[in-house]
Amino acid sequence: MADPVLSIQNLHKSFGALKATDGVSIDLHPGEIHALIGPNGAGKSTLIHQICGTVKPDSGTITLAGREIGRLPVAERARLGLGRTFQISSLAGEFSALRNVMLAVQAGQGSSFAFFKPVMRDRSLTDAAMDRLERVGLAARANVTASELSHGEKRQLEIAIALALDVKAFLLDEPMAGMGPEGSKVLTGFLDSLRQEAPILLVEHDMDAVFALADRISVLVYGRVIATGTVNEIRNDPAVRQAYLGDHA
Amino acid sequence: MSRENILNLVLALALLAVPYIAQAAGQPFTITLATRIAILALAATGLNIALGLGGLVSFGHAAFFGVGGYVAGILSSHAFSGDPMLFGLPGSKQMLVVWLVAMGTAGLLGLAIGVISLRTSGVYFIMITLAFAQMVYYFAMSWPAYGGEDGLSIVVRNQFPGVNTMRPMNFFMICYGVLLVGIVLSALIRSSRFGAALQAVRQNDVRVAAVGISPMPIRLTAFVLSAMLTAVAGALYADLNRFVSPSMLSWHMSGELIVLIILGGTGRLMGPVAGAALYVIFEHLLGGLTERWQFFLGLILLATVLFARGGLIGLIAGKVRHG
Structure with a gap:
């Protein structure tokens, strides 16, 4: 198998006596969707924070495309190709959808230290941003202020922003959260096609989506990965059923 | 043309018209008032880059305003006496030199204050910028070489090539010209890539970091640019009064600049002009x-804070629109 794009090895993080991350190792291979599931309090958020750079791990390594990123600041990791969406939509609320994406295009192009050329007249920004909005089906809402978008549209916008970066690995934190059944179905189809762009580490509570999308699943309980495997392996794993899935599988 | 642009144009023309009308009506003191408006508007335009675009509520911009003033005073006093200054450099009576030195000095001071202050945010940022400005204030108070608490007089107003700066109308035109340059620069910055990043940092710095732009260098650059512009206003203010004292550095001054921006409209291009005009008119009447x-x-x-959050500009032109 090819080298993993994103590799987390033996990651530890404690808050006092609480072991939030207890020797977690997860690999994300090219072209795959790897779902991370687990009950509330399992340490999913802490793990994501460590991958993104907002929480420092106590020990262990995180490598992206062969490069150790575990000690780099958030922005540096993003520049190296870690594209993330947030559990709760995190946008520049006063900017239009287009300008939110333009900011990411601008970041991808390198420098934000240009003081004189107006961004709205810069076709390299507006065209690229519009293209990403079209791909997520949000082109008609390009000029709507981000804070006025509906919940589902905000989620779409987050993905458009991630698409604007030269992403090597996506980290999607509960993209289905708060979506209606119809929206979830559309988004599931979209994520399925997104894996051609870059592999996806998908943290999700919506089991229908996880089972439909994931190539592999890791189950996190009390900061440990208790099982990693294909959808069928996980469905039939007795430990997983007891800890998490219950009757759902 | 949008409503805000029309309003901006009206404000700019009105400020230009006032001294001409005053001169025709034989009211020379009104020219001084208009000059004061232009200078305070320039200082607030500087602050507005940090506060309005970047959301950095600096309660210490008097430090940069006062440093600009002291640069004007110190350079001109050395030029007058002929004594060399630091490193044996001569003084200068030229406004252009004074402005450059003021920008350089304030830029370095802004860099030093910014590097430390910008590690904090919210109330802590307000307090730490205040603390730094007070340090500069007490330093000026206790520095006898340049007048200490008595301040420093500028015997003859600094010079501008080809203009008799002692004539009020001429000096107004210089201040007005510099104000326009400052406004145009801040308009360019606002619509540029840097401005986009800066305004996004104000709205959501987590998002900005997540797309790969580090917020700290963006904030620091804005803070330094803001300090430099405010310092030029300080130099002009010292020339207007032909006097500079620690009061230019006091926290009242910092507060006054914030009040100007709030009255005019936070983050609005011409908010500082509207605010400065209101402030000086209130003060006078x-x-x-x-x-x-x-x-x-x-x-x-x-x-204003309770019923007209957008200040005068917001009241007339409505909410901010991002293209």
């Missing part, structure tokens, strides 16, 4: 009626 004019200014400020 109410100040003529009562010594307690600031009490009434407080009421107006309260009404």
Whole structure:
């Protein structure tokens, strides 16, 4: 198998006596969707924070495309190709959808230290941003202020922003959260096609989506990965059923 | 043309017209008032880059305003006496030199203050910028070489090539010209890539970091640019009064600049001009009626914050629109 794009090895993080991350190792291979599931309090958020750079791990390594990123600041990791969406939509609320994406295009192009050329007249920004909005089906809402978008549209916008970066690995934190059944179905189809762009580490509570999308699943309980495997392996794993899935599988 | 642009144009032309009308009507003092408006508007335009675009509520911009003033005073006093300054450099009576030195000095000071202050945010940022400005204030108070608490007089106003700066009308035009340059620069910055990043940092710095732009260098650059522009205003202010004292560095001054911006409209291009005009007019009219004019200014400020968050510009032109 090819080298993993994103590799987390033996990651530890404690808050006092609480072991939030207890020797977690997860690999994300090219072209795959790897779902991370687990009950509330399992340490999913802490793990994501460590991958993104907002929480420092106590020990262990995180490598992206062969490069150790575990000690780099958030922005540096993003520049190296870690594209993330947030559990709760995190946008520049006063900017239009287009300008939110333009900011990411601008970041991808390198420098934000240009003081004189107006961004709205810069076709390299507006065209690229519009293209990403079209791909997520949000082109008609390009000029709507981000804070006025509906919940589902905000989620779409987050993905458009991630698409604007030269992403090597996506980290999607509960993209289905708060979506209606119809929206979830559309988004599931979209994520399925997104894996051609870059592999996806998908943290999700919506089991229908996880089972439909994931190539592999890791189950996190009390900061440990208790099982990693294909959808069928996980469905039939007795430990997983007891800890998490219950009757759902 | 949008409503805000029309309003901006009207404001710019009105400020230009006032001194001409005053001169024709034989009211030379009004020219000084208009000059004061232009200078305070320039100082607030500087602050507005940090505060309005970047959301950095600096309560210490008097430091940069005052440093600009002291640069003007110190350079001109050395030029007058012929004594060399630091490193044996001569003084200067040229405004252009004074402005450059003021920008350089304030830029370095802004860099030093910014590097430390920008590690904090919210109330802590307000307090730490205040603390730094107070340090500069007490330093000036206790530095006898340049007048200490008595301040420093500028015997003859600094010079500008080809212009007699002692004539009020000429000096107004210089200040007005510099103000326009400052406004145009801040308009360019606002619509540029840097401005986009800066405004996004104000709205959501987590998002900005997540797309790969580090917020700290963006904030620091804005803070330094902001300090430099405010320092030029300080140099002009010292030339207007032909006097510079620690009061230019005091926290009242920092507060006054913030009040100007709030009255005019936070983050609005011409907010500082509208705010400075309102402030100077209130000060002049109410100040003529009562010594307690600031009490009434407080009421107006309260009404602005409660009922007209966007200040004068917001009241007339509506909410901010991002292209």
